[in-house]
Amino acid sequence: MQFKGRTVIAFVLLGMFASSILTLTFTGRNLLPLGSKSVGASATAGSSGLSSQDVGKIAKTYQLIENKYLNKVDHDKIMNGAINGMLESLEDPYTVYMDSNEAKQFSESINSSFEGIGAEVTSEDGKIKVVSPIKGSPAEKAGIMANDVIVSVNGEKLDGLTVNQAVVKIRGQKGTQAKLEILRQGSTEPVQVIVVRDEIDIETVFGEMLEGGIGKIEIRQFSANTAEHFQEELKKLETQGMKGLVIDVRNDPGGLLNVVIDIVEPFVPKGKPIVQIENREGKREATTSKDGSKKYPVVVLTNKGSASASEILAGAFKEAVGSKTVGETTFGKGTVQETYVKEMGDGSNIKMTVYKWLTPDGNWIHKKGIEPDIAVEQPAFFKASILSKKDTLKPDSNSDDVKNLQLMLTGVGYEPGRTDGYYSSKTADAVKAFQKSSSLPVTGNVDTATAKKLESAVLEAVKLPKNDNQLKAAVKELQTQLSK
Known part of the structure; x- marks a missing residue:
């Protein structure tokens, strides 16, 4: 997977919003003062500040554009372009400028709820790609999946836009x-997908007891109250006699670093590092565990949508605890950004990379991710594409739509005979059987009504534990450990 030109922002990015914030924020930990300076600090001898000649060149360039350029120009557009140009020269996709409108969207996304489609997106080589839909969101219900490219929104193309610019277009009021x-x-x-925007309320922790005394806690975001809720769910499971734990951070885009530290610390032996931070001079500082009271086995579930704080959790359990990770290689986000709001003074802000984070053993997983100890892929129908619904699918046709139709039929328990995209008589029989069970006209052809019904059935099948190969593998690994 190529990461060139990739930028990431969560629709539900969570942080502590003050004059400036860290995308991964530490609280109550002595880690941040690694020789960092205030933005407003005066330049010291030998530092490379702006000279009077530099300022003059910038002013002259603006004056020439304003007075000589063929067309009239917008002042804000030119200024924003100048700032974007400086940041783009850093060639760091995570360092970005947000104008006042984009900054407002960013600020709203820090709240525990917002209005939109409910998905996290990334910019990769100029295209807007979905990292993961939020579970239960309109995006997930409409069939949006990780790695889908959003080509346009309401007829407006997104190619070439920054992630912040795309988010402004994708989000909107509830009901639109x-x-x-x-x-x-x-x-x-x-294919066209219509998503009705809604209020996205972020519930971050979900716990349940599986068979054999194995508990499962799913973490969907690392927000301000996530550690507290995690401890509540953990205590419930322990009271029920839990023997081993699955922590599921699949499609979890991250959040607050101090929160993930609080979650992981009880499992990490006292004195061992949980995470390390490295500044521009290469100076490292580790957060070490002061607890380590939890002794039962843990397995961590990851996939390509597990990013940032999720990777810190996976790395800590893998290297400091010795737990197994199961699923897919994680996203690969190993940097920390600080967001400067007050410093800009006009409602805009700059989100800038200021630190690396490293695993307990000092590994930097940026652009590489964390490979699972036990690699497990989900069933093929999990990756089936939404049907285009441009034409009714009929026997003897051959297309990508038919191939996806066959994957979907297999996923919901009907045998299409083949999965190569040719609409055979056996595929038609499978369609008829599905139509009959769904109280649809039994034609053997796939019209819009059949396509939508089938897509809904697939979404439900994806949620069934019996189809979750990764979860089953995690449970099997725990059972093996407990039997020793």
């Missing part, structure tokens, strides 16, 4: 429609 053109891996033509 976002008509998205989606291109999925393996498909050559985009």
